[in-house]
Amino acid sequence: MLTKRFLHYVSYDTQSDDTSLTIPSTKKQLELSKVLVEELHNLGVSNAFLDEYGVVYARIEALNASEDAPTIGLNAHVDTALELSGANVKPRIIKNYDGKTITLNKELDIYMDPSDFPELNEVIGDDLIVTDGTTLLGGDDKAGIAIIMSAVEKVLQNKEKLTAHVALSFTPDEEIGRGVENFNLDHFKATYAYTVDGGNIAYANYENFNAASANVCIHGKAIHPGTAKDKMINASTVAMEFHSLLDPNAVPEKTSNYEGFNHLTSMEGGVEQATLNYIIRNHNEIYLQEQKDSFHHAAQIINKKFGERLVKVEIEDSYKNMAALIKEDRRCLDRLEKAYELLNLPLSYIPIRGGTDGAGLSYQGVLTPNLGTGGYYAHGKYEFVSINQMQTMVEIIYTLLTL
Numbered sequence: 001m002l003t004k005r006f007l008h009y010v011s012y013d014t015q016s017d018d019t020s021l022t023i024p025s026t027k028k029q030l031e032l033s034k035v036l037v038e039e040l041h042n043l044g045v046s047n048a049f050l051d052e053y054g055v056v057y058a059r060i061e062a063l064n065a066s067e068d069a070p071t072i073g074l075n076a077h078v079d080t081a082l083e084l085s086g087a088n089v090k091p092r093i094i095k096n097y098d099g100k101t102i103t104l105n106k107e108l109d110i111y112m113d114p115s116d117f118p119e120l121n122e123v124i125g126d127d128l129i130v131t132d133g134t135t136l137l138g139g140d141d142k143a144g145i146a147i148i149m150s151a152v153e154k155v156l157q158n159k160e161k162l163t164a165h166v167a168l169s170f171t172p173d174e175e176i177g178r179g180v181e182n183f184n185l186d187h188f189k190a191t192y193a194y195t196v197d198g199g200n201i202a203y204a205n206y207e208n209f210n211a212a213s214a215n216v217c218i219h220g221k222a223i224h225p226g227t228a229k230d231k232m233i234n235a236s237t238v239a240m241e242f243h244s245l246l247d248p249n250a251v252p253e254k255t256s257n258y259e260g261f262n263h264l265t266s267m268e269g270g271v272e273q274a275t276l277n278y279i280i281r282n283h284n285e286i287y288l289q290e291q292k293d294s295f296h297h298a299a300q301i302i303n304k305k306f307g308e309r310l311v312k313v314e315i316e317d318s319y320k321n322m323a324a325l326i327k328e329d330r331r332c333l334d335r336l337e338k339a340y341e342l343l344n345l346p347l348s349y350i351p352i353r354g355g356t357d358g359a360g361l362s363y364q365g366v367l368t369p370n371l372g373t374g375g376y377y378a379h380g381k382y383e384f385v386s387i388n389q390m391q392t393m394v395e396i397i398y399t400l401l402t403l
């Protein structure tokens, strides 16, 4: 049933669109959202509904729960990433994966060799679902939706065992960072929650980046190059000088784990004017501030050298690390650890090198760490899921709701 569900969901093209101004960003996401509401109704969750912002909400009351029983929220997103199309996905099941090179598409010469994709070694013996190499799979995050739905189905068959109320939500536009922009906490009265949107289920995440962006604007002096001596200030040259003053090792391609970075995402320049755009990331707020300071410091050095204000730095904060909040109230992690323990499964935490909808929810008041789905190599044609891990995550969530 879990696999059937998943294959059904990935048959819908639900790609979001960061250039769209509508809510949700694409209408096609609503097609799947409507299917999810209907499925919940058929399962017996008659209060499931789709709101005007394209978010699905539903609630299951625990009948025998104690008075102080928490409401546990579960969330997954319906949209798929921008990098590659999620239309006409042709999933293929590989039974009992043998650890060898996977042929995704012989005609197009697309293979997955474990030496290039080492995480394949984590799923030897599992049943996998892969793509045909022409689209992404959509396991991010339809694996999460299928897991939640199957856990809900199991819970409803054992409703008397529920020890927590359950709040469900399926959100659009996570991939374009708008997943919880229009989230309604009145419809989702959770004590704490979990996004089901990660990778290997042996890992959960409650730490994400603190994030800011920098816009660096440089005003030069354009003069005819024939008569420019001692007069011209070439904005593009100054831009390169500015960049060279930043830490050359604090870049995405040279950092991992808890190391932060300043990532030059775009540049544009002529002689008169040049612009550099960066995203700035660090799990640690103090280090993030130091990185921000290094931008102002570089501007000062250049402005001092030229004796005028050529460089202007504007920095804007975006999202924040939810770890700061979760460390104050560990109930969501305590319960998760208990569930893994009861099932005798290993659990460790790894920091997310990005943001999550859970971080947004945490700062809106519902602490929301992230759980794995058994999905790998998301956002591209090499994406696959482990059916075994998905099944285990259904058990973990069922245990979480009934322990």
Ligand SMILES: [Zn+2]
Residues within 6 Å of the ligand: 077, 140, 141, 174, 197
């Ligand atoms: Zn995702």
